[in-house]
Structures are given as C-alpha cells and as structure tokens.
Amino acid sequence: MRGTDDLHRLTGWLAERMPAASGLRIENADRITFGHSAEITALALAWTEGGTARRRDVVLRLCPPSPGLLEPYDMARQFTILRALEPTAVRGPAVLWLDESGDVLGRPFYVMAKVPGQVYEQHIPAELEASPTTIHRMTQGIIEQLAAIHSVDPGERGLAGEGEGRTYLADQLAHWSAELRRVRKDRLPALERLHEALVERRPVPSERITLVHGDVKPGNFAFEGGEVTGVFDWELAGIGDPLADIGYLELFWNVPVHFTSRPAALAFEDAVAYYERLTGIPVRHRDWYRSFQTFKTCVILLVGTMMFDSGASDDLRFAEMGLAIPHYTRAALRDLGVADDLDPGPVRASRERYREVRDRLAAAAS
Known part of the structure; x- marks a missing residue:
C-alpha cells in the first residue's frame, strides 16, 4: 500500500463489510517482508460494537504488480481454495474478504485472519x-499437514473446477518450459536439456489425484509450541499428482537454512514412510519428481533474475536468484542419469545493472 489515500479507501471498503463496526479504523499497517511473490501487510483493526471496544489482527495479501514472479496471479482462485479448506484438517488461514476489482488498492487482494505462530x-x-x-x-x-492437503476431496469441497488433474505433470512441464522461453535472453543448454530429460523419462503418475499445494517448503508453515498453526502461499495450488509436492519438499528438506536439515528432524526417508502411513499413497520415482521440481524452481529463479535485469524490479534479491541455477541444474541432470557437462547460458543478472541498482538504493537510504 502506497500511503494514507490507500488506507482511507481500504478503511471504507472494510467498513462496508463490517456493518456492525462503529468507528472502524486501521491502527497499524506493517509490511511483512519475507517471501518473493505477493505483497503482505499486517493490519490491526479497531472499532466499537454494541458499546464495546473491539480489535482484530488481520493480514492483507495484495497481488504484486505485473510482471510478477509467478504469473498469472489469480487472487480469487487462492481465496476459493482457502475458503474450501476451512472445514478440513488443513491449517490454512481463514479468509475473510476478497476484492477482485482492483478498485480499492489498484490491484486485487484478499484479507485473511492472522495466524498465531x-x-x-x-x-x-x-x-x-x-x-x-x-x-x-x-x-x-x-x-501431517501435507497428508491432510492430499486427503481433501476436491469434489466434496467444491474444487472440481480446478481441473481433473490427470495431465498435471505434462501441463506443468509445458507451463514452465513456456516461462523459460518467454524470459530467456539466449539459449540455455543445461536447463533445456533438463526439460528434455524430464519429458523423456516422465513416469506414470500417482494413481491418486489430489489437491496439490505446489510450494510446500518449510518456510511456508507457521508454528507455535512445535505445532503447525498455518500453511501459506497457495499461488501454485491445483489438482494433480501428490508426488509433485513430495519432490518439492525433498528438494528443500536438507538445505542448511531450514530447520528440517537439523539432526533432530525426521530424516527424509522417515518422512516419506510417515507420509505413506498417513495417506496410503506409495511414493515412487523420487529422483524424477525432485528433478522436475528443480526445473520449476530454476525457471522461477530465472524469471526473477530477468525481471531484475530488464528493470521490471529493483529487488536485489531477484538479482541473486540466478546464482543458484547452474548448481541446481547439474544436480537434477545427474539424478536423471545425464552426465553431459552443459553450459548454463546467460542465467545471471548483469554486473553493471546490479551495481547501478545497489548504488542507487544505498544513496537513497543515506
């Protein structure tokens, strides 16, 4: 949100949705800076109702400006999925209100309950x-939460319109390959070979079609007292192969910045066994699913890097995304049995652009 005009319009919009609230005001609006996709702001709402002072903490999730990291963004779709999950064992945040029009803040957004933890x-x-x-x-x-997500009946929860899921893997490979071609500056031999190998070796998918989170990594969970209190970032959710989520989770499980890498954590083999006991879904072809999610991750990193390089974003974190692509790509090719030592191609932001933005931001902050 850009300032007092936005807060004024937002206050009026919220007041229309809270007719019993007298004197509604936003006492605090604090931007939450983690993550790379939607803009997230914590709001403290205060009002009087029936002579009693009330207060509620909520979170506003605003569609990022275009071009974004995970285009196309569909805030209404996220809202629908989260609303459908509220009666289930999935601990997604409860959603409250949606603005699809963009008239209030210039872009669509939804408001959800603040999750403790x-x-x-x-x-x-x-x-x-x-x-x-x-x-x-x-x-x-x-x-346990991943198992809960994969145990949701899409038809029963009104999510059948999200697709029937049988072509999920092929559709995903086509989508991320198209994103690669859209943003690349030149040929990217290693990533292109990885895509070819994934298509050549694509396994028979899981027999079970489920809700898929699409971004299930340790940083998308909130905890309090060791228990999960929230599951976030549903931009990539859909109906499809649950093993795709297993591949994504395995990709990040042992990364040192995540608590899942610590000795006390479940070893991933044990995590898989626990998942199979909870869901009855056999976990197969782990190398392929992990490599598939590596390809997806590399394309997202490339999109961020090219957004920075083109001037669409001045976020220095985007400039650094391309640094990881060669390492990830080589590891995925090895997992698929491809021994070729291929040139990654232009996957990094230009040094000149990086220095220009870094110096400009430093000067503005001084």
Missing part, C-alpha cells in the same frame, strides 16, 4: 536449535 524461512533461532524435541515434532507436523 512463527515462520522460520531463512533462519533457525538459537532457542529452536536448543530444542531438538520441538524440531522433531515440527517436521512431523509438516508431513
């Missing part, structure tokens, strides 16, 4: 490091 995205605090029992329980909770 803490997100551990890129750090592990000392108090958590000192509690191996908590870490172990947190990793169990992630698997």
Whole structure:
C-alpha cells in the first residue's frame, strides 16, 4: 500500500463489510517482508460494537504488480481454495474478504485472519536449535499437514473446477518450459536439456489425484509450541499428482537454512514412510519428481533474475536468484542419469545493472 489515500479507501471498503463496526479504523499497517511473490501487510483493526471496544489482527495479501514472479496471479482462485479448506484438517488461514476489482488498492487482494505462530524461512533461532524435541515434532507436523492437503476431496469441497488433474505433470512441464522461453535472453543448454530429460523419462503418475499445494517448503508453515498453526502461499495450488509436492519438499528438506536439515528432524526417508502411513499413497520415482521440481524452481529463479535485469524490479534479491541455477541444474541432470557437462547460458543478472541498482538504493537510504 502506497500511503494514507490507500488506507482511507481500504478503511471504507472494510467498513462496508463490517456493518456492525462503529468507528472502524486501521491502527497499524506493517509490511511483512519475507517471501518473493505477493505483497503482505499486517493490519490491526479497531472499532466499537454494541458499546464495546473491539480489535482484530488481520493480514492483507495484495497481488504484486505485473510482471510478477509467478504469473498469472489469480487472487480469487487462492481465496476459493482457502475458503474450501476451512472445514478440513488443513491449517490454512481463514479468509475473510476478497476484492477482485482492483478498485480499492489498484490491484486485487484478499484479507485473511492472522495466524498465531512463527515462520522460520531463512533462519533457525538459537532457542529452536536448543530444542531438538520441538524440531522433531515440527517436521512431523509438516508431513501431517501435507497428508491432510492430499486427503481433501476436491469434489466434496467444491474444487472440481480446478481441473481433473490427470495431465498435471505434462501441463506443468509445458507451463514452465513456456516461462523459460518467454524470459530467456539466449539459449540455455543445461536447463533445456533438463526439460528434455524430464519429458523423456516422465513416469506414470500417482494413481491418486489430489489437491496439490505446489510450494510446500518449510518456510511456508507457521508454528507455535512445535505445532503447525498455518500453511501459506497457495499461488501454485491445483489438482494433480501428490508426488509433485513430495519432490518439492525433498528438494528443500536438507538445505542448511531450514530447520528440517537439523539432526533432530525426521530424516527424509522417515518422512516419506510417515507420509505413506498417513495417506496410503506409495511414493515412487523420487529422483524424477525432485528433478522436475528443480526445473520449476530454476525457471522461477530465472524469471526473477530477468525481471531484475530488464528493470521490471529493483529487488536485489531477484538479482541473486540466478546464482543458484547452474548448481541446481547439474544436480537434477545427474539424478536423471545425464552426465553431459552443459553450459548454463546467460542465467545471471548483469554486473553493471546490479551495481547501478545497489548504488542507487544505498544513496537513497543515506
């Protein structure tokens, strides 16, 4: 949100949806900076109702400006999925109100209840490091929530319109390949070979078609007392092959910045066994699914890098995304049995652009 005019319009819009609230006001509006996609703002609402002072903490999720990292964004679709999950065991945040028009803040958004707990995205605090029992329980909770997501009946929850899911893997490969071609500056031999290998070796998908989260990594869960309190970032959710989520989770499980990499965490083999017990879904072809999610991740990193390089974003985090692409691509090719040492191509932001933005931001901050 850009300033007092936005807050004024938002206050009026919220007041229309809270007719019993007298004197509604937004006391705090704090931007939440983790993540790379939607703009997230924590709001403290205060009002009087029936002579009693009331207060509620909510979170506003605003569609990012175009071009974005995960185009196309569909805030109404996210809202629909989260609303459908509210009666289930999935601990998604309760959604409250949706603006599809963009008339209030210039872009679509929805408002959801604030979830208690803490997100551990890129750090592990000392108090958590000192509690191996908590870490172990947190990793169990992630698997329990993933099982809950994959146990949702899409038809029963009104999500049948999200697709029937049988062509999910082919559709995903086509989508991310198209994104690669859209943003690349030149040929990218390693990533292009990875896509070819994935198509050549695509396995028979899981017999079970489920709701798929699409971005199920440790940093998209909130915890309180070792228990999962929230599952976030549903931009990539759809109906399809549940093993895609297993591949994505495995890709990030042992990354050192995540608590799932700690000795007290479930080993991923044990996590898979626990998942199979909870869902009855056999986990097969893990190398392929992990490589598939590596390809998707590399394309997202490339999109961010090219957004920065083209001037669409001045976010220095986007400039650094391309640095990981060669390493990830080589690992995925090895997993698929491709030994070729291929040139990654132009996957990094230009040094000149990086220095220009860095110096300009530093000067503005001084």
